[in-house]
Amino acid sequence: MGQSQERLAGEALGLIAKLYEVExxxxxxxxxERLRIRQAKAKPLASALHLWLTTQRQKVPPxxxxxxxxxxxxxRWQPLTRCIADGxxxxxxxxxxxxxxRDRAGPQELAVRRVTSLRQARxxxxxxxxxxxxxxxxxxxxxxxxxxxxADASRKPHRRAAAASLEARHRxxxxxx
Numbered sequence: 001m002g003q004s005q006e007r008l009a010g011e012a013l014g015l016i017a018k019l020y021e022v023e024x025x026x027x028x029x030x031x032x033e034r035l036r037i038r039q040a041k042a043k044p045l046a047s048a049l050h051l052w053l054t055t056q057r058q059k060v061p062p063x064x065x066x067x068x069x070x071x072x073x074x075x076r077w078q079p080l081t082r083c084i085a086d087g088x089x090x091x092x093x094x095x096x097x098x099x100x101x102r103d104r105a106g107p108q109e110l111a112v113r114r115v116t117s118l119r120q121a122r123x124x125x126x127x128x129x130x131x132x133x134x135x136x137x138x139x140x141x142x143x144x145x146x147x148x149x150x151a152d153a154s155r156k157p158h159r160r161a162a163a164a165s166l167e168a169r170h171r172x173x174x175x176x177x
Contacts, residue, residue, distance in 0.1 A: 005066040008056055012069075015049045023091045035087030046081050050074075 022042045026034040057070045073080065083089040 005060070005064060008060070008066050009069070011052070012049075012056075015045065015052060018045050019049070019091065031087035033087070035085075038084050038087065043084050046084055050077060050081075 019042055022038065022045065025041075026037050029037070053070050053074055057067065057074065060067045060070065083091050
């Protein structure tokens with residue numbers, strides 16, 4: 001990547017970082033407050049980022065790495081900014097993607113995860129929250145809390161919607177089998 005492309009990528013990351021700053025500020029708020037603040041702070045930032053991307057796309061050579069990245073972002077702009085119009089949605093879906101990836105794991109990968117989980121549990125038996133004998137015997141659910149709910153969903157209120165969506169997807173997958 002050339003120096004000018006690196007500079008453009010750095011500028012884009014700086015604009016995106018400002019959106020994540022807003023998200024850090026609203027992470028523990030209820031959905032209504034999160035939406036209100038996103039509309040006031042994140043929406044203008046997203047509009048500025050969109051304008052910047054559109055302007056820069058006209059300046060970069062077609063087929064370059066930065067052009068492909070800009071095209072990807074502009075082509076998926078609505079899904080990328082959907083969280084600004086919905087206080088229940090997180091800014092990213094990494095948590096959901098990781099849950100889906102976990103469900104697509106083959107038998108060998110699941111076995112490795114179980115063994116790894118058991119080894120980790122044995123190494124921290126005395127710590128609060130360590131797995132008990134009955135929990136070590138069941139298949140590993142790495143993102144599951146002690147009560148069976150997704151761990152992140154119980155701590156992060158804005159991820160509850162993502163967790164509900166994931167559960168619906170799980171039911172659909174199970175019914176198709």
